[in-house]
Amino acid sequence: xxxxxxxxxxxxxxxxxxxxxxxxxxxxxxxxxxxxxxxxxxxxxxxxxxxxxxxxxxxxxxxxxxxxxxxxxxxxxxxxxxxxxxxxxxxxxxxxxxxxxxxxxxxxxxxxxxxxxxxxxxxxxxxxxxxxxxxxxxxxxxxxxxxxxxxxxxxxxxxxxxxxxxxxxxxxxxxxxxxxxxxxxxxxxxxxxxxxxxxxxxxxxxxxxxxxxxxxxxxxxxxxxxxxxxxxxxxxxxxxxxxxxxxxxxxxxxxxxxxxxxxxxxxxxxxxxxxxxxxxxxxxxxxxxxxxxxxxxxxxxxxxxxxxxxxxxxxxxxxxxxxxxxxxxxxxxxxxxxxxxxxxxxxxxxxxxxxxxxxxxxxxxxxxxxxxxxxxxxxxxxxxxxxxxxxxxxxxxxxxxxxxxxxxxxxxxxxxxxxxxxxxxxxxxxxxxxxxxxxxxxxxxxxxxxxxxxxxxxxxxxxxxxxxxxxxxxxxxxxxxxxxxxxxxxxxxxxxxxxxxxxxxxxxxxxxxxxxxxxxxxxxxxxxxxxxxxxxxxxxxxxxxxxxxxxxxxxxxxxxxxxxxxxxxxxxxxxxxxxxxxxxxxxxxxxxxxxxxxxxxxxxxxxxxxxxxxxxxxxxxxxxxxxxxxxxxxxxxxxxxxxxxxxxxxxxxxxxxxxxxxxxxxxxxxxxxxxxxxxxxxxxxxxxxxxxxxxxxxxxxxxxxxxxxxxxxxxxxxxxxxxxxxxxxxxxxxxxxxxxxxxxxxx
Numbered sequence: 001x002x003x004x005x006x007x008x009x010x011x012x013x014x015x016x017x018x019x020x021x022x023x024x025x026x027x028x029x030x031x032x033x034x035x036x037x038x039x040x041x042x043x044x045x046x047x048x049x050x051x052x053x054x055x056x057x058x059x060x061x062x063x064x065x066x067x068x069x070x071x072x073x074x075x076x077x078x079x080x081x082x083x084x085x086x087x088x089x090x091x092x093x094x095x096x097x098x099x100x101x102x103x104x105x106x107x108x109x110x111x112x113x114x115x116x117x118x119x120x121x122x123x124x125x126x127x128x129x130x131x132x133x134x135x136x137x138x139x140x141x142x143x144x145x146x147x148x149x150x151x152x153x154x155x156x157x158x159x160x161x162x163x164x165x166x167x168x169x170x171x172x173x174x175x176x177x178x179x180x181x182x183x184x185x186x187x188x189x190x191x192x193x194x195x196x197x198x199x200x201x202x203x204x205x206x207x208x209x210x211x212x213x214x215x216x217x218x219x220x221x222x223x224x225x226x227x228x229x230x231x232x233x234x235x236x237x238x239x240x241x242x243x244x245x246x247x248x249x250x251x252x253x254x255x256x257x258x259x260x261x262x263x264x265x266x267x268x269x270x271x272x273x274x275x276x277x278x279x280x281x282x283x284x285x286x287x288x289x290x291x292x293x294x295x296x297x298x299x300x301x302x303x304x305x306x307x308x309x310x311x312x313x314x315x316x317x318x319x320x321x322x323x324x325x326x327x328x329x330x331x332x333x334x335x336x337x338x339x340x341x342x343x344x345x346x347x348x349x350x351x352x353x354x355x356x357x358x359x360x361x362x363x364x365x366x367x368x369x370x371x372x373x374x375x376x377x378x379x380x381x382x383x384x385x386x387x388x389x390x391x392x393x394x395x396x397x398x399x400x401x402x403x404x405x406x407x408x409x410x411x412x413x414x415x416x417x418x419x420x421x422x423x424x425x426x427x428x429x430x431x432x433x434x435x436x437x438x439x440x441x442x443x444x445x446x447x448x449x450x451x452x453x454x455x456x457x458x459x460x461x462x463x464x465x466x467x468x469x470x471x472x473x474x475x476x477x478x479x480x481x482x483x484x485x486x487x488x489x490x491x492x493x494x495x496x497x498x499x500x501x502x503x504x505x506x507x508x509x510x511x512x513x514x515x516x517x518x519x520x521x522x523x524x525x526x527x528x529x530x531x532x533x534x535x536x537x538x539x540x541x542x543x544x545x546x547x548x549x550x551x552x553x554x555x556x557x558x559x560x561x562x563x564x565x566x567x568x569x570x571x572x573x574x575x576x577x578x579x580x581x582x583x584x585x586x587x588x589x590x591x592x593x594x595x596x597x598x599x600x601x602x603x604x605x606x607x608x609x610x611x612x613x614x615x616x617x618x619x620x621x622x623x624x625x626x627x628x629x630x631x632x633x634x635x636x637x638x639x640x641x642x643x644x645x646x647x648x649x650x651x652x653x654x655x656x657x658x659x660x661x662x663x664x665x666x667x668x669x670x671x672x673x674x675x676x677x678x679x680x681x682x683x684x685x686x687x688x689x690x691x692x693x694x695x696x697x698x699x700x701x702x703x704x705x706x707x708x709x710x711x712x713x714x715x716x717x718x719x720x721x722x723x724x725x726x727x728x729x730x731x732x733x734x735x736x737x738x739x740x741x742x743x744x745x746x747x
Contacts, residue, residue: 496608
């Protein structure tokens with residue numbers, strides 16, 4: 001053995017001996033990577049080292065050979081030199097059978113040849129050919145042969161070493177060699193049953209039967225720069241006339257010079273100011289996408305209809321003609337939504353006032369207000385954060401009513417509204433019970449998902465559905481619509497109840513109420529004065545505008561004559577003799593259309609919001625609740641995520657160093673220099689991709705431990721992070737684990 005350790009004159013990697021098995025073979029699939037360390041005069045097969053009975057990893061990953069210290073390896077070589085292999089009869093047998101009273105020892109290659117089992121997990125146990133674990137075959141098992149689902153060659157159904165059967169599928173049989181190659185290629189994140197896609201049960205059985213599943217990403221994921229294109233964000237202003245003095249490529253976030261990409265193709269952009277956009281939340285379409293949708297009829301202009309008929313239906317669909325470049329269409333859809341909205345929904349949520357077809361004599365140029373200055377924007381966001389903190393404390397007070405008794409909701413994600421309605425109306429449902437959600441059309445949900453991630457996801461889908469449902473109308477700020485069928489079925493009450501329950505049980509901020517709707521709920525409809533922006537029906541909005549901007553008594557009277565049926569239905573038909581009468585008339589029409597018309601839905605909705613005392617708290621703290629009901633949640637930032645977590649560590653040194661790596665990584669993610677997002681990080685730890693209005697319970701924490709990969713403990717909202725020597729190591733581990741964990745969950 002000492003001769004083998006000596007440094008040869010002409011050092012040849014292929015001809016060096018493994019210090020543990022004595023072989024020169026270089027076969028990574030069988031024996032693991034063959035590693036040679038010239039400075040230590042050492043060559044070893046990785047599997048020989050892993051399975052040796054008298055050695056443990058006592059160092060860091062970058063010390064010695066993957067944590068096996070060089071001194072320990074030499075001691076193990078000396079120990080094995082005294083042991084004879086029961087197979088080849090030569091000295092150096094470093095691996096022993098762990099079965100009680102069995103004293104067999106062997107080299108790793110000899111064990112493979114003699115069909116021993118090596119378990120690459122936990123204590124890395126080894127079993128000789130006599131005591132190795134076997135798979136159970138019942139008398140009912142079909143005999144004969146079937147196709148191996150990996151190589152597609154025939155495999156006989158026999159209880160032999162070279163054949164393995166799936167623990168989750170009765171008719172899935174494999175060659176051991178095929179499975180081992182598959183495991184080496186797929187890695188721990190993607191190795192699963194090729195028939196049913198089961199991962200946990202399948203991996204557990206294969207590890208027991210001696211299949212090595214490496215703790216690394218799949219081979220197809222390790223290609224250098226494979227996802228480089230995904231990290232590139234288009235940042236160029238493509239409008240015909242760019243107003244930015246610093247050029248078309250200039251991009252300043254949270255200002256009027258922030259570049260907004262096309263919501264459909266993402267390959268064209270505009271500065272907010274160059275397209276007269278009020279905020280980043282508005283959607284924008286490039287000229288090419290607009291023309292495609294125009295040709296497909298998505299934005300075709302509706303035929304005019306009698307205004308009176310609009311009062312007889314719920315009429316929430318508003319298809320407008322294509323707006324000019326300076327008057328972009330608004331949409332309630334946020335580009336940060338978890339689910340993409342369909343073009344149909346986009347069209348239904350268009351603002352009726354972005355561009356209206358008026359008579360030539362009555363055309364009024366309506367320019368949007370300039371983008372809010374950085375200072376005012378920052379002050380407003382600071383004020384909203386303070387109000388949201390207040391709401392969080394109020395909702396926590398309301399949550400005291402929630403008991404430990406549970407109510408389970410079986411939800412079908414493909415029909416979220418019907419299944420949610422059924423769950424909320426079931427006899428044993430109580431808002432004061434703890435809610436558990438089970439997605440009935442999803443398989444293999446773990447307890448963690450059922451109690452945490454599924455509930456967050458359910459409330460998110462439910463709020464998104466309500467926002468785009470026929471119960472509401474308007475653009476980003478929505479009012480109640482008039483749907484007689486929904487009134488008959490008491491759906492407005494159920495919607496209010498769902499929003500109240502969602503807020504107290506950890507759902508997202510709705511964020512889509514208009515100021516008018518919110519004020520009606522808080523102060524009463526009689527004290528609210530609606531505005532033109534509250535009108536979602538394009539024909540009604542057009543009529544009101546024509547009345548409001550009439551510049552002569554004759555044109556005003558002509559307009560009133562054209563819509564006399566509508567005015568009669570609204571109770572606003574009256575003789576007009578002076579131009580100043582139009583202002584009172586416009587106010588009366590707005591009050592009727594926005595408030596009086598929906599008296600029944602509003603009262604029903606208010607009753608639903610009384611659930612768990614939410615409406616009462618809204619009336620006591622209107623400013624605070626306005627921040628979550630009328631404003632979209634603040635975009636996640638590195639600072640927000642950092643403030644959300646409390647850091648715990650065994651030592652101040654680890655805490656300071658780890659905190660630096662953590663904050664640096666968050667900043668990389670925020671700036672787009674990562675393949676994961678801030679939402680992905682939050683989802684990995686808590687099961688939610690948003691911060692609930694009520695906050696997290698328990699509050700999120702971070703622990704720095706001596707572990708190999710980060711772990712997200714969702715029941716505790718705890719993120720366990722590995723202590724690494726360099727930032728790059730930290731970042732690589734975070735990227736690999738978060739991306740693959742979430743990918744597997746989604747699959």
